[in-house]
Every structure is written in structure tokens, then in C-alpha cells.
Amino acid sequence: MKHKFLSKRYWNSITTPMVEVVDLAYKYQDIIKLSLGDHDWVTDKYVIDAAYKDACEGHTKYTDSLGDPQLREEIIKYYHDVYGYPLELSEVMAVVGACHGMYLVLEGILDDGDEVIVPEPFFTPYENQIQLARGKMVPLETYEKDGFQVDAEGLRNLITNRTKAIIINTPNNPTGACYSKETLKAIAKIAIEYDLIIIADDIYGAFSFGKAFLPMTTMEGMKERTITIGSFSKDYAMTGWRIGYLLAPKYMIECFRDINEGICFSAPSISQRAALYALKIRDKFQPQLIESYHKRIFYAYERICKIPKMSVLPPQGSFYLFVNIKETGLTSEEVSKRILEEAHVLVIPGNAFGKSGEGYIRLACTVDMNKLKEAFDRISAMEIFS
Structure with a gap:
């Protein structure tokens, strides 16, 4: 308008x-x-009641700008217990849902005109999010006949001197496709070869109906170049709480924290407490x-x-x-x-x-x-x- x-x-x-x-x-x-x-x-009622109790007991103030340390410790425990994956407290940041996390990530890594390759069909906001960070989205078409898997050669052909990152979203919105281990390995190999960042939008990990979900960041050689965006919205039925997290190397997390100081400083304290309890009783x-x-x-x-x-x-x-x-x-x-x-x-x-x-x-x-x-x-x- x-x-x-x-x-x-x-x-x-x-x-x-x-x-x-x-x-x-x-x-x-x-x-x-x-x-x-x-x-x-x-x-879950226990999660609501526990968060309410914490609010009544004083958890209504700002948290640490990186998030409630107890929540971040519980996220670290989750990745250790489920994937055998080590994390430090300085590599975890609570955010106001996955979209907020994606904005911080793109703002933090992109220079004007940098390109981000996104498999298509894609989650609708990606394009606007990339443009907001002054980047350029480069779509990589995937096809029903291939099970909407990413074609490694097609991906390689889109890489230019301005390519900075690749967004992967598996299980995928909107197709429902789960990238195979072979697909993830091929993407990882290309990212390493061309020195690219992987932005892993891992918000549907619990809803993998075949093989167990495999986070890209846990694959060999990928921790240093993978930024994981996690969320409690889908896997824990907490959409309205607006709470998620980022996993990334310490220097990246520090950058995202500094950007966020001018946006909202920290995620809502009550939502962070709810997320903590959701993780604890997820089973x-x-x-x-x-x-x-x-x-x-x-x-x-x-x-x-x-x-x-x-x-x-x-x-x-x-x-x-x-x-x-x-x-x-x-x-x-x-x-x-x-x-x-x-x-x-x-x-x-x-x-x-x-x-x-x-x-x-x-x-x-x-x-x-x-x-x-x-x-x-x-x-x-x-x-x-x-």
C-alpha cells in the first residue's frame, strides 16, 4: 500500500x-x-500450572539476555540425552519463537546482497525474512517425483561467490518430506566444500514418522557451520507461548544477543519457565x-x-x-x-x-x-x- x-x-x-x-x-x-x-x-496442564506457580513466585522479570540458565541447561541435557551431542551454555540462546530466531540469524550473518539458497516449496516467510536482512533468496526447486528431496547437483549449480548460507527444513513445511541421511550428507559435503553456513530450521523434529530425526548440527564436521533454530511451538503444543532457541558457536550467539538488545532483549520469562517444564516432562x-x-x-x-x-x-x-x-x-x-x-x-x-x-x-x-x-x-x- x-x-x-x-x-x-x-x-x-x-x-x-x-x-x-x-x-x-x-x-x-x-x-x-x-x-x-x-x-x-x-x-500440557502440568506445564501451564508449573509456569503459573513460577510466575506467582516472581519469575516475571527479565531473564539473562541469552535466556534463563535453567532452560538453556535443560536444552543442553536434551541434546546430550537424545543425540549424544555436547553443547556449552554459551552456545544456546532463548528466542521469541523460531521466526524471531531466524531474523536474528539472518541479520547476524548476511551482508547486503548475500545469497541464501532455500529448497522450494518453502515456508512462506523465508523470502521476506531474507529480504529484511538485505539478502537475496535463491530458490532450489524440489519435486514430488523425487520425494521433495534436495538434489545435490542442483544445489551445487546455484552456488555463486555471494552464496552465504543454505536453509534446510526437515521434516518439511509444506511438503512433509523428511530428508534422508544421504541427502543430509550430500548437503553437508557441499557446505564444507564451499565454506557455507547451514541454517537448520528444526521445528518439527518430533514429527518424523519413519526414521528418527537427525539434526544437521550433530553430523561430523557440521557443528562449526550449523545454526540450529528450535521451537517449542509444534513439538510441545506451545504455539502461543512464543518460545524457541538457537544453537550456534559462541561468537555467533554473542552477535545474535547484541542484535536482540535493540529488539526485545530477552524472551518472555514465563514462557521460558514453561519450556523448561515441557522439556523435563516431555515423555x-x-x-x-x-x-x-x-x-x-x-x-x-x-x-x-x-x-x-x-x-x-x-x-x-x-x-x-x-x-x-x-x-x-x-x-x-x-x-x-x-x-x-x-x-x-x-x-x-x-x-x-x-x-x-x-x-x-x-x-x-x-x-x-x-x-x-x-x-x-x-x-x-x-x-x-x-
Whole structure:
């Protein structure tokens, strides 16, 4: 929107389909939202009660600018216990969710015009985040026929003298793809060969339905060049708490901390206490959370396989399905609009995730089984899928 009081940088900004669905969610009273990746699960009651108790006892002040030391120690313990991976307190920073962490990372590592390679389809905000840090996003298309895995040769061909980093997101939003160990090794080899940074957006690690999740930073030779972005939003059903963390070499963490001093200084103290307790008792609630989404996503997969002109790869991870609707002959936005207007089900068109997302829609299985059944009953009755 052009206005004299707005920065000229934003005069030609375009609202993305991802943002538009927020308004569309209120269009019909009986709408079923398979759009944004926000849990229908409530944060575990013990976590809420423990954080409340801490707030009553005085945890309402600023924490250390790097985060509550107890939370950071618990994150270190988690990586040691689960992955056998060593970390120092100076290599961990609490942030206000993964998007805040990504901003600090990009601001801290990019010079004007530096390039960041991003596998496409990609999490919608990446492009704007890179531009905010005065960088340039270079998309690397991945394809359904390859299971949306990154092609090493294609990656290598995009590297220039200005390439600074590669963002990897596995399990992936929006495709649900989990990068194989072979894919991760190939990416790591290229990063080392060209002296690049890996930004690992590891926010769906708990939702890997096949092989166990493998953080890039734990691979040989990768700790010194990997920045890990973690979050409690998805793996712990804590989206509204807005709490995450960064793992990186000490000098990087110090830089991110200094940048953050002019933004918010520290993450919310109460949210940090909640995250601490979520980590401590994860084995008491996380398995049920994961099993619930496993049932939902495989149910949705089976329903999609029975709907004409729809197809989808078997689920691998996350709680998203990236559904191929090319046989309809319509664009992803046209299909999404018709599903909304005729079935009162809200989905996100694939073009919200980059050019190669055209011909797909993303479904988030973040409603219970009864609502999922109703959603697919409505969709399967639509004329375009008959």
C-alpha cells in the first residue's frame, strides 16, 4: 500500500495467500480450518500450572539476555540425552519463537546482497525474512517425483561467490518430506566444500514418522557451520507461548544477543519457565501428541487417495500433506477457493510456498478425527473431484 507515512520499501508489498487465510477463517460459521499449523491440543496442564506457580513466585522479570540458565541447561541435557551431542551454555540462546530466531540469524550473518539458497516449496516467510536482512533468496526447486528431496547437483549449480548460507527444513513445511541421511550428507559435503553456513530450521523434529530425526548440527564436521533454530511451538503444543532457541558457536550467539538488545532483549520469562517444564516432562505427554497426529495424517492420506483428481505422497513427517490437484486443470488458488466456498474447508494454495508449489494445496491435520472426517466428506462430494 502506497502512503507517504509508509516506508517506500513496502509500497509494493503484496499480502501472501498465507496471510489472507487468517481473514478467510471467519467467512463461514461451520468452517473447518486445515490451513495454519496451529494445534488444537492445549499445552500440557502440568506445564501451564508449573509456569503459573513460577510466575506467582516472581519469575516475571527479565531473564539473562541469552535466556534463563535453567532452560538453556535443560536444552543442553536434551541434546546430550537424545543425540549424544555436547553443547556449552554459551552456545544456546532463548528466542521469541523460531521466526524471531531466524531474523536474528539472518541479520547476524548476511551482508547486503548475500545469497541464501532455500529448497522450494518453502515456508512462506523465508523470502521476506531474507529480504529484511538485505539478502537475496535463491530458490532450489524440489519435486514430488523425487520425494521433495534436495538434489545435490542442483544445489551445487546455484552456488555463486555471494552464496552465504543454505536453509534446510526437515521434516518439511509444506511438503512433509523428511530428508534422508544421504541427502543430509550430500548437503553437508557441499557446505564444507564451499565454506557455507547451514541454517537448520528444526521445528518439527518430533514429527518424523519413519526414521528418527537427525539434526544437521550433530553430523561430523557440521557443528562449526550449523545454526540450529528450535521451537517449542509444534513439538510441545506451545504455539502461543512464543518460545524457541538457537544453537550456534559462541561468537555467533554473542552477535545474535547484541542484535536482540535493540529488539526485545530477552524472551518472555514465563514462557521460558514453561519450556523448561515441557522439556523435563516431555515423555509424559509428547508420545500421545505424536500418536494423535500420526493417526490423523495417515487417515487424511487414505481419504485423499480415494478422491479422484487428488494425489499425495505417503506421509513422512510434520502434520502437513502437500496434495497434488493438477488433474483438476485449475490453479491452486482456484481449487482452494472452491473448497472454501463449496465445502467450507479452509486450505492453503500451494503457490504460497513458491513457484513450484503451483498445482498443490497444503492441508494441516490440526483438527480432531471427527472434523477431519467431516472435511473430507465435504471435499469428496464436490463436483470437481467427482
